[in-house]
Amino acid sequence: MAKRSEALELSVLGILSQSPAHGYELRKRMISVTGLFKTISYGALYPTLKSLVERGFLAEQDNNPTNKYPKRNRIVYVLTDQGKAHLTSLLTDSGPDAWDDETFAVRMSLFAQTSLATRLHILQGRRSRLETRLAELRANTAKGRERLDAYTLELQKHGLDALEREVRWLNELISHEEAGGLNRSSTSKINKK
Amino acid sequence: MAKRSEALELSVLGILSQSPAHGYELRKRMISVTGLFKTISYGALYPTLKSLVERGFLAEQDNNPTNKYPKRNRIVYVLTDQGKAHLTSLLTDSGPDAWDDETFAVRMSLFAQTSLATRLHILQGRRSRLETRLAELRANTAKGRERLDAYTLELQKHGLDALEREVRWLNELISHEEAGGLNRSSTSKINKK
DNA sequence: GTTAGCATGTAAGGAGTTACATGATTTT
């Protein structure tokens, strides 16, 4: 249970850990990070915020995010200490959900707040998840012989290609981590050409 | 409304247009084509089949798909004439839903049953959808300057790269279509290197 | 003979979208 909701909550907590924000703004920031994949409707966002407040993870700052825009009926949300602790624990105990397409991106965008061990755990888990998919698809392609038409073949080829590419990318990220993390080494070596 | 359901129904009808099958088998075939992206649970599949039967698009062949496995309580589904017509019309009048990630793959896997005009329409629609996303992301990246950490940047770069790659792929597919379709020309020119 | 895989189905519940409802503020 709680599959996507975990990803949503995680990204809300993650963004708020960087700076407080109100719902409308939150959504835009979410799109810019996770937006490669999905957008979230207010019908999902506001109830989530409400629930996080009820559980003590967020507090409603009645106004002023320290900058522009005088006053309005905006509600600025801030992480509570409990919320920070919750975020840390979510980030640390990553179950197999963390290898999912949607969740992985959110988690990686929060890597800066995690330990090397956690990062490696997630990257390797993701890689092995993709390798399993890859193996299944290849077995299928080889065995199948289901006289597929040119279009379906092209589609499969493209999908396979994208998967292989992501695995290579993960391999590079893992090497970098093992050599001290992305922060330390030059990032330009990845995806250089 | 009916967003995913359309994709589900489309892929059921599409697969059955190639040959009759029962639910269990159908699901496996679905995974092999669309499986790059998602799998479907029986809790979704069987009710869908039921509904398609009720609407007259499918008929239940009580037994025997002409081959092995003597008899069992398997239900083999066949497209009715109405179902064929429905499939054709779904394939032809493709609204903006057809550019969605999930739906696009299903539709492309059925390209062999469509006209050149339909194929071009979908490929171009998909491309312009991706180009819009791309433009938004780039604008965001350029303007933002939200001092993102190395991990988030790497993630964005990878996402951008994948998007650009898909656009190039679509461009090649479109050229090939304009030159007579994938069937006619050598497919090896695409994704050769 | 018992485990593993084939095969179908339903009920409860989760998670999110769409559509609606409302109002302030900024831009034209």
Place this chain on the structure above:
DNA sequence: AAAATCATGTAACTCCTTACATGCTAAC
């Protein structure tokens, strides 16, 4: 002053997953 955009929220509805319930057949 109208239009666009910012901003929050709720209720109904849709679609799907999970968990359960059932039974056959093949393999070990």
